[in-house]
Amino acid sequence: xxxxxxxxxxxxxxxxxxxxxxxxxxxxxxxxxxxxxxxxxxxxxxxxxxxxxxxxxxxxxxxxxxxxxxxxxxxxxxxxxxxxxxxxxxxxxxxxxx
Numbered sequence: 276x277x278x279x280x281x282x283x284x285x286x287x288x289x290x291x292x293x294x295x296x297x298x299x300x301x302x303x304x305x306x307x308x309x310x311x312x313x314x315x316x317x318x319x320x321x322x323x324x325x326x327x328x329x330x331x332x333x334x335x336x337x338x339x340x341x342x343x344x345x346x347x348x349x350x351x352x353x354x355x356x357x358x359x360x361x362x363x364x365x366x367x368x369x370x371x372x373x
Contacts, residue, residue: 335341
């Protein structure tokens with residue numbers, strides 16, 4: 276998830292560069308002020324998005340959710356292991372009695 280968010284932020288930075296720097300081969304026009312305003316607005320938006328994404332990632336890392344998921348997976352694996360062991364014992368017993 277973190278990589279996807281970082282990738283989206285990188286794409287947004289690329290967009291910022293295109294807006295701010297202008298497209299290749301494009302001549303500067305009288306409307307450069309508008310392009311500057313749009314570039315500044317997009318930069319501000321990118322900064323806000325980056326702060327929010329960083330906050331969400333930090334909260335997720337600090338939360339107990341990953342620990343809870345890990346504990347549940349461990350319990351499930353242990354339970355499955357016990358069941359496989361019991362099944363193995365039953366198979367051995369049935370082979371001995373034959």
